[in-house]
Amino acid sequence: MQQHQYDVIIVGAGGAGMRAALESSKRTRTAVLTKLYPTRSHTGAAQGGMCAALANVEEDNWEWHTFDTVKGGDFLVDQDAAEVMCREAVDAVLDLEKMGLPFNRTAEGKIDQRFFGGHTRNHGEAVVRRSCFAADRTGHMILQTLYQQCIKQNVEFFNEYYVLDLLMTDGKASGVVAYELATGELHVFSAKSVIFASGGFGKVFRTTSNAHTLTGDGMGIVWRKGLPLEDMEFFQFHPTGLAGLGVLLSEAARGEGGILRNKDNERFMERYAPTVKDLAPRDMVARAMANEVREGRGCGPDGAYVMLDLTHLEPAHIDAKLPDITEFARTYLGVEPYTEQIPVFPTAHYAMGGIPTNIKGEALANNDDVIPGLYAAGEVACVSVHGANRLGTNSLLDINVFGRRAGIAAAEYAETASFEELPAEPEKYVVELVEGLRNSTGEERIAAIRSDLQATMDLNAQVYRTEGSLKQALVDLEALKLRFADVAVQDKGKRFNTDLLEAVELGFLLDLAEVLVVSALERKESRGGHFREDYATRDDVNFMRHTMAYREVDADGNETIRLDYKPVVQTRYKPMERKY
Amino acid sequence: MDVKVKILRYNPEVVDEAEWKTYSVTLQPTDRVLDALHKIKWEQDGTLTFRRSCAHGVCGSDAMRINGRNRLACKTLIKDLSPDKEITVEPIKGLTVLKDLVVDMDPFFEAYRAVMPFLVTSGHEPTRERIQSQADRDRFDDTTKCILCAACTTSCPVFWSDGQYFGPQAIVGAHRFIFDSRDEGTEQRLEILNDKEGVWRCRTTFNCTDACPRGIEVTKAIQEVKRALIFRRV
Numbered sequence: 001m002q003q004h005q006y007d008v009i010i011v012g013a014g015g016a017g018m019r020a021a022l023e024s025s026k027r028t029r030t031a032v033l034t035k036l037y038p039t040r041s042h043t044g045a046a047q048g049g050m051c052a053a054l055a056n057v058e059e060d061n062w063e064w065h066t067f068d069t070v071k072g073g074d075f076l077v078d079q080d081a082a083e084v085m086c087r088e089a090v091d092a093v094l095d096l097e098k099m100g101l102p103f104n105r106t107a108e109g110k111i112d113q114r115f116f117g118g119h120t121r122n123h124g125e126a127v128v129r130r131s132c133f134a135a136d137r138t139g140h141m142i143l144q145t146l147y148q149q150c151i152k153q154n155v156e157f158f159n160e161y162y163v164l165d166l167l168m169t170d171g172k173a174s175g176v177v178a179y180e181l182a183t184g185e186l187h188v189f190s191a192k193s194v195i196f197a198s199g200g201f202g203k204v205f206r207t208t209s210n211a212h213t214l215t216g217d218g219m220g221i222v223w224r225k226g227l228p229l230e231d232m233e234f235f236q237f238h239p240t241g242l243a244g245l246g247v248l249l250s251e252a253a254r255g256e257g258g259i260l261r262n263k264d265n266e267r268f269m270e271r272y273a274p275t276v277k278d279l280a281p282r283d284m285v286a287r288a289m290a291n292e293v294r295e296g297r298g299c300g301p302d303g304a305y306v307m308l309d310l311t312h313l314e315p316a317h318i319d320a321k322l323p324d325i326t327e328f329a330r331t332y333l334g335v336e337p338y339t340e341q342i343p344v345f346p347t348a349h350y351a352m353g354g355i356p357t358n359i360k361g362e363a364l365a366n367n368d369d370v371i372p373g374l375y376a377a378g379e380v381a382c383v384s385v386h387g388a389n390r391l392g393t394n395s396l397l398d399i400n401v402f403g404r405r406a407g408i409a410a411a412e413y414a415e416t417a418s419f420e421e422l423p424a425e426p427e428k429y430v431v432e433l434v435e436g437l438r439n440s441t442g443e444e445r446i447a448a449i450r451s452d453l454q455a456t457m458d459l460n461a462q463v464y465r466t467e468g469s470l471k472q473a474l475v476d477l478e479a480l481k482l483r484f485a486d487v488a489v490q491d492k493g494k495r496f497n498t499d500l501l502e503a504v505e506l507g508f509l510l511d512l513a514e515v516l517v518v519s520a521l522e523r524k525e526s527r528g529g530h531f532r533e534d535y536a537t538r539d540d541v542n543f544m545r546h547t548m549a550y551r552e553v554d555a556d557g558n559e560t561i562r563l564d565y566k567p568v569v570q571t572r573y574k575p576m577e578r579k580y
Numbered sequence: 581m582d583v584k585v586k587i588l589r590y591n592p593e594v595v596d597e598a599e600w601k602t603y604s605v606t607l608q609p610t611d612r613v614l615d616a617l618h619k620i621k622w623e624q625d626g627t628l629t630f631r632r633s634c635a636h637g638v639c640g641s642d643a644m645r646i647n648g649r650n651r652l653a654c655k656t657l658i659k660d661l662s663p664d665k666e667i668t669v670e671p672i673k674g675l676t677v678l679k680d681l682v683v684d685m686d687p688f689f690e691a692y693r694a695v696m697p698f699l700v701t702s703g704h705e706p707t708r709e710r711i712q713s714q715a716d717r718d719r720f721d722d723t724t725k726c727i728l729c730a731a732c733t734t735s736c737p738v739f740w741s742d743g744q745y746f747g748p749q750a751i752v753g754a755h756r757f758i759f760d761s762r763d764e765g766t767e768q769r770l771e772i773l774n775d776k777e778g779v780w781r782c783r784t785t786f787n788c789t790d791a792c793p794r795g796i797e798v799t800k801a802i803q804e805v806k807r808a809l810i811f812r813r814v
Binding site: 036037039040041042044045093094097098099100102103104105106107108109110111112134135137140141144148149151152182211212213247248324328331332333334445446447448488489490491493494495496497498499 | 591610618623625629631632634635638655657678679680682697705708709710713724760762
């Protein structure tokens with residue numbers, strides 16, 4: 001076992017982690033621990049853009065952006081946080097440009113902007129061009145640019161290190177324990193500040209745009225420490241995943257003029273959102289698509305999907321603005337988007353919930369108290385700027401604004417705090433976890449359990465949910481946890497043991513799926529990404545509040561999930577019916 | 581359909597030398613090679629080791645040599661590989677194999693870091709964005725697509741025989757900034773690439789261009805850097 005000491009440890013090297021590292025490493029001794037090489041992070045898969053009211057192509061201001069974010073989130077957004085994000089969005093985009101990000105340009109050479117779902121002028125009057133973009137690979141360019149800046153600034157990375165435990169001393173964060181993939185060796189890192197920026201947990205679902213590696217490790221670690229997770233029932237299903245595969249096709253396809261059609265070739269979004277049509281927020285479009293399929297207007301041999309139509313767009317325009325996603329359609333489905341419509345269906349995309357934080361990125365132990373030294377930013381966190389449904393482009397914005405804020409706050413705290421003494425045998429939990437799995441004599445295959453988990457989540461906790469479906473999911477999860485106790489790891493070695501790590505990751509997925517389902521079961525209303533057929537309307541009287549879930553263990557070692565609630569921060573926007 | 585996949589296996593914890601092992605897998609023609617590897621790992625042999633993440637060709641984790649050619653496993657469909665014959669999968673060449681299809685990527689990233697792959701500017705920063713015409717932006721668009729997968733560098737015969745050569749990717753990484761109208765670091769970068777292990781080692785075999793899963797015209801980018809070195813302007 002090796003020991004290390006840094007002022008600030010950042011877990012994860014996607015957009016939020018690297019943006020935090022740029023701030024923190026300027027101020028204090030910082031290390032970034034990442035289970036992948038930094039440029040493999042899933043920020044790189046984001047496509048359409050990053051919204052900011054630059055007003056480069058038409059009138060706009062950050063207050064309209066804030067309103068859209070609050071309304072898009074179905075009024076579960078903490079409005080103070082949304083104000084911070086949308087106000088700082090302008091500088092966040094300009095900072096990236098100054099770092100070298102190659103944005104598309106207007107005729108005057110300014111950063112170009114385009115339409116995106118749910119982003120409107122003057123509180124919903126009409127769609128507005130607010131998304132700053134680099135073709136349909138904006139996330140790729142953000143990830144590359146931030147990595148390039150980290151190279152310039154000599155940020156210290158520990159690549160392919162899996163953080164598996166958070167160390168706490170007297171209620172404060174005091175370090176992490178990491179497993180080095182190459183050697184199987186454990187490393188104990190002592191730190192004054194720890195920032196989680198480790199992304200989401202989309203792999204609880206089968207049809208997902210998420211990478212294989214998005215297994216919710218950061219949320220899972222915090223959860224097992226007895227710290228809360230907020231709003232876990234709110235998961236976004238992106239409308240346009242390639243049918244059957246879930247590979248993401250950016251909302252920019254619709255921002256550039258693409259149209260969704262059913263088997264009658266009808267532009268069905270006109271019925272669901274008469275003003276903004278195909279550019280309604282994602283939750284509404286995903287439900288509309290699922291509904292078209294349910295009511296027998298789906299396309300294909302089984303009527304299982306709808307079509308994204310780009311055929312009326314000029315091929316040159318498609319090549320300039322949507323080159324990557326049209327290539328996905330060609331590569332994976334053999335469809336030529338110039339002349340053929342593309343089969344699409346909703347795909348699990350983004351966790352609105354996560355580790356609760358305040359607007360400085362400080363993690364919360366409950367509704368009010370921060371955990372000294374612990375921070376979170378990006379998809380792993382819940383600030384909450386996305387509420388019940390995230391608007392397109394606001395994730396790239398979130399990672400830049402709150403990654404930066406968490407980096408600054410963590411470094412400033414580290415400058416005044418001292419190192420805490422680590423708990424006795426700090427590596428104990430990880431040794432037991434890893435060796436327990438490695439030495440298991442069980443017979444259950446990791447992949448079989450994961451596949452059954454994803455099947456029940458797709459069937460019972462997706463776009464449409466009911467009490468019955470969620471209860472079924474809970475029953476299935478109980479059985480899966482029993483099977484997981486008997487899981488077999490075939491690779492017994494130390495070196496690059498990805499078999500072992502897949503088992504560890506599956507453990508996190510099972511925990512988080514249960515938190516999602518239990519939280520969803522108790523939210524007896526429909527709001528944003530959480531739609532209950534048995535409670536089909538929003539209920540502001542009883543449910544205008546965040547869910548706070550806690551893991552509790554009784555004297556006999558039995559685990560239960562306790563739900564508590566936290567009020568929503570409202571500043572200037574009163575809840576209204578969400579029409580587009 | 582039943583497909584035979586022959587994989588070059590190597591685990592230095594267990595054996596001294598790499599050996600081929602053949603697996604039978606049932607696949608759809610539209611499955612990717614990554615699906616085949618997953619099926620083997622998940623259903624037959626959990627010790628099979630490879631890197632992967634996004635599974636749709638944007639993260640750059642799973643470059644490997646498939647039927648003798650560098651490709652991304654997640655972007656290569658079974659039906660495009662004449663699957664009636666055995667499909668061979670081996671690690672990319674020229675980097676030390678650590679286990680099965682996993683190679684040591686550190687020398688590759690070191691070469692990238694060495695070419696100053698970041699925007700270099702001087703003077704006061706503008707309050708708003710720097711102005712750049714779309715034409716100037718388009719000038720370096722091709723090389724911004726790079727995902728650092730190493731398919732190009734590890735397809736290069738010069739890199740195989742001389743591990744010190746920066747390799748195509750590092751030159752692509754430099755090209756992306758050399759031809760960016762906002763950048764002022766061109767002189768320094770060209771000096772680095774003028775090194776004996778730099779751009780002049782390229783023998784224009786075009787392997788890199790064929791290998792690039794992003795369709796970057798790698799050899800053309802290298803030629804443009806050479807020309808910039810000769811004429812000292814971009």
